[in-house]
Amino acid sequence: MASADQFEAIREQVARAVADQLSRADIDWSSVEQLVDPVVCIEAKFRDRSREESTQTAAGLTVTHVVDLTGVVTPKSGTPFEPPEDITTRAVDDVAPSAGTILPSLPRGSHVANSDALRSRVQPRSGPAQESNSEEASDAEDEDHTNISRKAISGLRPSRGDVPLVENNTQRQMQIADGNFPKRRKAESVGYALKPSTLDKLIVGIWEQIHGGISIDPQGLMDQFMAGPLLQGAQGSQVGMHSSGLTQPPGASLFQNGRPFNDTNLFCRKVTQASRTCRSVEVIVQARWVEYFDAYVEHLKTANPSTSDTKHRKAALVEACSDFGWSDKELRNKMAIWRGYKEIKDAGGWASLVFAGMGIYRFCKYRIGFDKESMQRLASLRPALKVAADTTHPNWRQLLSIIGESPERVYHGHPHDWVVFPDGTPPAPLHTMYLQWDPYFNFRHIEECIIDERAWGGDDPRWSPPTDAALTRISPLPICATCSQEQSDDLKQNNCYCFPSLFGSASPHRSPVQVFRTLNGRSNGLLALCAFERGAAVGEFVGVVTRGLQDVDVMEGANAAGSTTYQIWQGRQGNFTRFVNHSCNANAQYQRFAWLDTQRVVLVSKGIEAGAEITVDYSDKYWRGLDKKCLCGEKRCRYRRDS
Numbered sequence: 001m002a003s004a005d006q007f008e009a010i011r012e013q014v015a016r017a018v019a020d021q022l023s024r025a026d027i028d029w030s031s032v033e034q035l036v037d038p039v040v041c042i043e044a045k046f047r048d049r050s051r052e053e054s055t056q057t058a059a060g061l062t063v064t065h066v067v068d069l070t071g072v073v074t075p076k077s078g079t080p081f082e083p084p085e086d087i088t089t090r091a092v093d094d095v096a097p098s099a100g101t102i103l104p105s106l107p108r109g110s111h112v113a114n115s116d117a118l119r120s121r122v123q124p125r126s127g128p129a130q131e132s133n134s135e136e137a138s139d140a141e142d143e144d145h146t147n148i149s150r151k152a153i154s155g156l157r158p159s160r161g162d163v164p165l166v167e168n169n170t171q172r173q174m175q176i177a178d179g180n181f182p183k184r185r186k187a188e189s190v191g192y193a194l195k196p197s198t199l200d201k202l203i204v205g206i207w208e209q210i211h212g213g214i215s216i217d218p219q220g221l222m223d224q225f226m227a228g229p230l231l232q233g234a235q236g237s238q239v240g241m242h243s244s245g246l247t248q249p250p251g252a253s254l255f256q257n258g259r260p261f262n263d264t265n266l267f268c269r270k271v272t273q274a275s276r277t278c279r280s281v282e283v284i285v286q287a288r289w290v291e292y293f294d295a296y297v298e299h300l301k302t303a304n305p306s307t308s309d310t311k312h313r314k315a316a317l318v319e320a321c322s323d324f325g326w327s328d329k330e331l332r333n334k335m336a337i338w339r340g341y342k343e344i345k346d347a348g349g350w351a352s353l354v355f356a357g358m359g360i361y362r363f364c365k366y367r368i369g370f371d372k373e374s375m376q377r378l379a380s381l382r383p384a385l386k387v388a389a390d391t392t393h394p395n396w397r398q399l400l401s402i403i404g405e406s407p408e409r410v411y412h413g414h415p416h417d418w419v420v421f422p423d424g425t426p427p428a429p430l431h432t433m434y435l436q437w438d439p440y441f442n443f444r445h446i447e448e449c450i451i452d453e454r455a456w457g458g459d460d461p462r463w464s465p466p467t468d469a470a471l472t473r474i475s476p477l478p479i480c481a482t483c484s485q486e487q488s489d490d491l492k493q494n495n496c497y498c499f500p501s502l503f504g505s506a507s508p509h510r511s512p513v514q515v516f517r518t519l520n521g522r523s524n525g526l527l528a529l530c531a532f533e534r535g536a537a538v539g540e541f542v543g544v545v546t547r548g549l550q551d552v553d554v555m556e557g558a559n560a561a562g563s564t565t566y567q568i569w570q571g572r573q574g575n576f577t578r579f580v581n582h583s584c585n586a587n588a589q590y591q592r593f594a595w596l597d598t599q600r601v602v603l604v605s606k607g608i609e610a611g612a613e614i615t616v617d618y619s620d621k622y623w624r625g626l627d628k629k630c631l632c633g634e635k636r637c638r639y640r641r642d643s
């Protein structure tokens with residue numbers, strides 16, 4: 001007769017297998033579209049067929065598995081369903097990249113994978129609750145996480161209406177189709193080839209956490225508990241909060257100067273951040289504990305080699321149970337999950353654990369997609385994760401002190417000062433990759449265009465004076481030419497959300513992209529770490545706004561009125577858009593967009609999957625002026641120039 005533990009293990013495994021199969025199966029769920037909140041409930045009973053007369057199920061051996069189909073049956077519109085393809089890359093010699101960037105002139109004038117929606121539960125018919133509070137909380141948070149992963153990166157959304165496209169009218173510029181986006185095509189994964197397995201969802205979650213608003217800062221955690229009262233009332237008295245937390249909201253009159261509300265926001269934010277940091281500490285300690293457990297078993301073996309391994313493990317478990325104050329079953333259950341944390345750490349490094357977010361508990365509980373291939377993909381991302389974590393969250397490694405790991409940062413500077421390699425080779429400093437063509441090469445990362453004062457004095461040539469119609473309007477605010485809403489840098493007044501990740505809303509997060517080394521001779525390129533919905537901005541094309549440059553790659557532009565032409569040069573200063581390569585089947589394009597009467601150029605997604613290289617079509621004119629072969633690898637490549 002199997003023991004209760006063995007029954008438990010079987011229950012878990014069957015539930016995992018069901019969830020795994022459902023996430024992989026190609027099921028047409030459209031026939032259940034009429035259900036408002038569709039779930040599929042699968043029950044497995046274990047019986048003894050030799051005793052058919054008995055309809056009794058073996059005690060405790062029932063697995064109930066509830067799968068939420070909401071996101072599967074009613075996918076978000078505009079989200080691509082196609083899984084990314086694998087792309088085989090050709091090894092050819094590296095091509096020297098252009099000194100700057102060749103870009104167009106301005107005219108003068110969801111993947112929703114079925115597995116996303118799986119919210120599985122193993123429901124034992126009896127027995128105590130098994131999760132600690134924090135892990136139960138993780139379950140709840142994980143449902144949030146599951147929902148979040150159905151969307152693209154937060155803050156990214158399709159633009160409203162038809163934003164005018166940058167057109168081509170000079171030599172060496174990109175091809176931009178007239179009208180709106182061309183028909184959606186299957187996205188390609190050239191970089192890390194993330195597939196829609198559940199572990200890949202975890203990986204995308206890690207990138208989202210790194211590039212999102214969280215702050216993993218041990219100092220902030222300490223400050224939170226040492227600082228004492230955080231809120232002072234409008235009249236200097238304490239309002240809404242004791243040193244130990246928030247009390248009932250104060251009366252409406254106390255909100256008059258706005259402070260209590262803002263202070264409460266900050267307080268709540270700090271506690272949320274602190275709690276998130278605690279969760280990271282929890283998982284890294286638990287992963288490290290598993291290592292200690294294994295080492296202790298090894299020690300017992302060495303000390304007493306004649307005793308069986310099973311007995312050594314049992315002895316270690318008994319000791320641990322007594323120290324934790326848990327039953328053998330509780331500890332085994334937790335250990336199974338914590339072992340998952342350790343496996344993720346072994347593959348993706350400590351950064352992958354720290355930034356995995358609350359959802360990691362569920363991933364490790366059901367281990368969906370924990371196959372060798374997925375783990376290898378995570379392992380190949382390890383250096384890239386380190387670069388992103390070190391450069392975006394300089395203090396994150398201090399958390400590792402608690403487990404005796406070095407708190408020293410490995411990668412300093414700007415995230416795009418490093419070039420990562422999809423095969424896991426250690427990252428290289430960006431400038432070193434260009435020294436062979438330019439021994440003095442350096443590149444400064446800037447967030448906004450810089451106006452070349454020698455060329456323009458104090459004026460911004462991208463600006464157009466308001467039209468007569470604008471001057472007679474009641475509202476003093478500029479109106480967006482795309483959505484006809486008022487634009488303002490004052491977030492309370494702004495109503496234009498065409499590109500909210502760039503203009504008019506509070507989204508200071510870095511775009512989840514990384515400079516990577518292409519494997520087929522195009523030097524460096526730009527990788528999407530998360531999906532970008534069709535129509536979402538990846539970033540603004542920024543560089544030095546100048547004029548009169550020749551024989552270097554520039555974006556030529558004109559203000560909306562067409563009265564002034566200028567060039568944007570990214571040769572020495574710019575942002576990640578400088579590394580966008582050409583493809584004859586591009587997944588992004590440049591669009592003109594006027595913000596506060598100033599012309600901007602925005603790199604806009606045509607539907608980019610996580611793990612795909614971001615590309616634009618440089619245009620016929622660009623290739624006509626260039627003595628190079630196109631290495632985009634597309635079947636219908638127009639500039640392969642095989643002869």
Ligand SMILES: C[S@@+](CC[C@H](N)C(=O)[O-])C[C@H]1O[C@@H](n2cnc3c(N)ncnc32)[C@H](O)[C@@H]1O
Pocket residue numbers: 095096097098100101102521522523524525578579580581582583628629630631632
């Ligand atoms: C804007 S830069 C792009 C970033 C560049 N790959 C780098 O590493 O700096 C443009 C240059 O990249 C290279 N390039 C971009 N797309 C290419 C393609 N499809 N085939 C061959 N070379 C390409 C060419 O050298 C081109 O002049």
